[in-house]
Amino acid sequence: MAISEEQTAYVANLARLDLAEEDIRRFAVRLDAVLEYMEKLNELDTGDTEPLVHLSDRENVFRSDQPAESLSRREALENAPEKAEGCFKVPSIIE
């Protein structure tokens, strides 16, 4: 197994996914198949290969520091499930 059930539960927790025990078992098997397939890449000797950071050859793409028009507040909040006082309203997040 390339990935254990504990690791699956850990990853699910990081991704804020609430998975039932049987889901964890099910996903562990499926993730394992994916990872095993990726394992094939490890058969290649990449010792002298520079890690690829980006697929594109383009470099140094910039914009100049010019302020542009923003959305209106109404537009910005349009997709918010809840809003109040010109803000996105979310469940209490005090720690």
Place this chain on the structure above:
Amino acid sequence: MKYEIVIGLETHAELLTDSKLWCGCSSRFGEPTNTQTCPICLGMPGVLPVLNEKAFDLAISGALAMQCSINRRTFFERKHYFYPDLPKNYQVSQNHSNLGVNGHIDIPVTGGTKKIGIWNVHLEGDAGKNMHVEYPGANYSLVDLNRAGMPLLEIVSAPDMRSVEEAESFMHTLRSVLLYCGISDCRMQEGSLRFEASVSLNKPGDTGTGGRVEIKNLNSMKAVSACLEYEIKRQSEVLDAGGVVDRETRLWDENGACSRRMRSKEEAHDYRYFPDPDLPVYNIEESRLERISREVPELPVRRRERFISDFGLSEYDASVLTGRRELADYYEKVLSHCNSPKSVANWMMNDVMAALNERKVDITDFVVSAEHLASLVGMAEQSRVTAQAAREVLAEMINTGKSPETLVKEMGAEAISDSGDIMPIIEQAIGEVPEAVADYLGGKKQAIGAILGQVMRLSKGQADPKKAKELLTKKLEEME
């Protein structure tokens, strides 16, 4: 027990740009909530962020000012975590190719300077702002995303500080470096400069006594000092009682002046960094590096040392005058017209600073030009005006913005240094303080001070004191 204190600081400085890091939204502070957003900083799907070149250059300038080695090939990574103020669910930051690494800054400490290591300097986007709302019947948070995507420079120090005082000196020095280089306005009340501290305590000679505690939510230098004092006390009490200091992250509560546990190491975040596929690789060309290096000014600590060694200023005067780049620039500009470093420093430390404070004006808006101050100091040096008259002239220069030449004429403030003009005043003074004259003639030579004082009073402070004393002494000798 006395423990060795080990402090490291992470500093976040908002960069002085007009627009955000990845989009054209304005970076102005204090606008109405959620009026500076766009699909890019709201984290909408399918958008493409494009790097703000000014922010990139400012970040390189920051890395150079901290004496870092520059990673000439640098890229951005996604740092994943979930929080309502982070609409993309990841922060675009740097981890494996930080712009600058292995730098340092020199901080003033008692009896000299100390080198504080800078582990790395990197560029990242800021998160939005959460506001907690709680009253009977309501318990929720409000999110303002105006700040989301603002350019931030993160500066990670080595754990090289050994006392709260050193941490304070580090923060002050770092702030003045950032101000000097025009990297950030460092306005703490606007959140432009924020800190996270890490502190651990060791038994002497032992490096692993206490766990490293990180403290977040430090929005001012004062908060850092208060929190460090609190943590050092808390941790030494735990260790004194034979306990163990856990490695954990704590949150500083400004109102309660205490820190409380946020998460332990076991729950530490796993950020799953990977290169951001939306952003290309950046290669810092030789020409860019050269241009930015040229623009990095002489840093405050270096300048302060030069003011002490070249101009003979006291440590205190040099610190004040180099505290802000504009003030030091003004001082040197005055010197370029009037090469009397010490008297110019005295004028600046006293009358100029007092006027700036009283009027709450910045040196950049000071009505007296460097040329005018130089010519006034020159006139005082050449005894064309007495020190007392010069102060009055300066006060008028500040009130009216007129040149010292004009004012000296208008105010009739020119020093009286002609013997023919001073002699009658001396004679009048001698007549008015006969006791002092008698004392002097009777052998009490210090009585000359009282007679001279009378001369100055009668001349309304305009008699050239040196000349007056010379003439008075001669006159008294004749009377003996």
